[in-house]
Amino acid sequence: MWQALRKELHPLGLEIVTVGLEVLGTEACRPFIEAAAPEHPSLVDVDHVMASLFGVINIPNGVWINEEGVIVRPAEPASLPSRQPRGTTVPDGLPQRMTDIMTEAMKIKFDPNAYEIALRDWVKNGSSSEYVLSPDEVVTRSGKRDPSVGGAAAHFSLAQHLWNAGDKDAAITHFREAHRLQPENFSYKRQAWSLVPPPEAGPFARFWQGPGEGGQDEWPFESDWLSEIRAMGPENYYPTFTK
Amino acid sequence: MILKSLSVPVGEFEKGTGWAIKPEGACLGEICVPLSDAVTDGNVDVEIVATRLGMPIVHHSGVWALGPASLSGHTLPSAVAPELQLPDVNGNMFSLSSLRGQKVLIVSWAPY
Numbered sequence: 036m037w038q039a040l041r042k043e044l045h046p047l048g049l050e051i052v053t054v055g056l057e058v059l060g061t062e063a064c065r066p067f068i069e070a071a072a073p074e075h076p077s078l079v080d081v082d083h084v085m086a087s088l089f090g091v092i093n094i095p096n097g098v099w100i101n102e103e104g105v106i107v108r109p110a111e112p113a114s115l116p117s118r119q120p121r122g123t124t125v126p127d128g129l130p131q132r133m134t135d136i137m138t139e140a141m142k143i144k145f146d147p148n149a150y151e152i153a154l155r156d157w158v159k160n161g162s163s164s165e166y167v168l169s170p171d172e173v174v175t176r177s178g179k180r181d182p183s184v185g186g187a188a189a190h191f192s193l194a195q196h197l198w199n200a201g202d203k204d205a206a207i208t209h210f211r212e213a214h215r216l217q218p219e220n221f222s223y224k225r226q227a228w229s230l231v232p233p234p235e236a237g238p239f240a241r242f243w244q245g246p247g248e249g250g251q252d253e254w255p256f257e258s259d260w261l262s263e264i265r266a267m268g269p270e271n272y273y274p275t276f277t278k
Numbered sequence: 279m280i281l282k283s284l285s286v287p288v289g290e291f292e293k294g295t296g297w298a299i300k301p302e303g304a305c306l307g308e309i310c311v312p313l314s315d316a317v318t319d320g321n322v323d324v325e326i327v328a329t330r331l332g333m334p335i336v337h338h339s340g341v342w343a344l345g346p347a348s349l350s351g352h353t354l355p356s357a358v359a360p361e362l363q364l365p366d367v368n369g370n371m372f373s374l375s376s377l378r379g380q381k382v383l384i385v386s387w388a389p390y
Binding site for chain 1: 280296332333334335336339341342343345346347348350351355358359362364365369372374375378379380381382383384386387389390
């Protein structure tokens, strides 16, 4: 998807850099990257430095940077219209939890057409684009950074280190603390939830994002994707794209 | 930034945090915070610097993690893009600054 757009817009001066946020590292990203066959830089971010540096708190997410290295739109939801026809119903035969997840996911509101229009406008018109933000607005929209948010980043960093060192119980303790300190950071949550699927998740392990049937007592986190999205309302999962 | 000690070489601190250690202090873009006694013999006393820059430190069994500064109150202290250095799938390091002169869209995604 991004590769196709890059092929079209690169001659006009746009480069795309994709960053896979993944504690499990390169091998967990490789199949997706190789399938996409990108001609642009395609990176792996084990430590979620995109959160610390740019304020990425959910994915997919985009940041625009101009030719002088100045951010003209900070981290915000980013997606393109699917080139494939999208289904409007949940396929039959899925485990109940996956059916529930897909049902809620279909209610998530984001307008990929608006995002693509904006991106093309910026590539064409540069600093004259109506979608380019002032430096002050970029800073304001980049989100708050207080000791809690900074602390969440530190705990997440320690958690990923411990997870990859094999101390998974200690890692979970620090993942939980990151979630407590920055509850709005869905990347931190989705990452941690994806690491501990119940056995019944089978091929959906990374997407299960919660306890197994009747396994609430074994679930090591205070929440899960399905519970959170139902509580907040799927229409509020991504902020609306605005000029 | 993961640390095995709370005293680290200046270069390691700079690479891990993006803050440059200069005679006038720890600097990021136009912001400089005086450090005075925090740098000795080429090593940074992380606890002192972390306090001055508002960087949280968390610890577990001989390992520390240093969080980002929170001086400005915003994720981005200015609109100047921070340096981003990450590996690609083949382990080759990439620097965002290598793309200066082009428009750049950074897209974050995840396989979960």
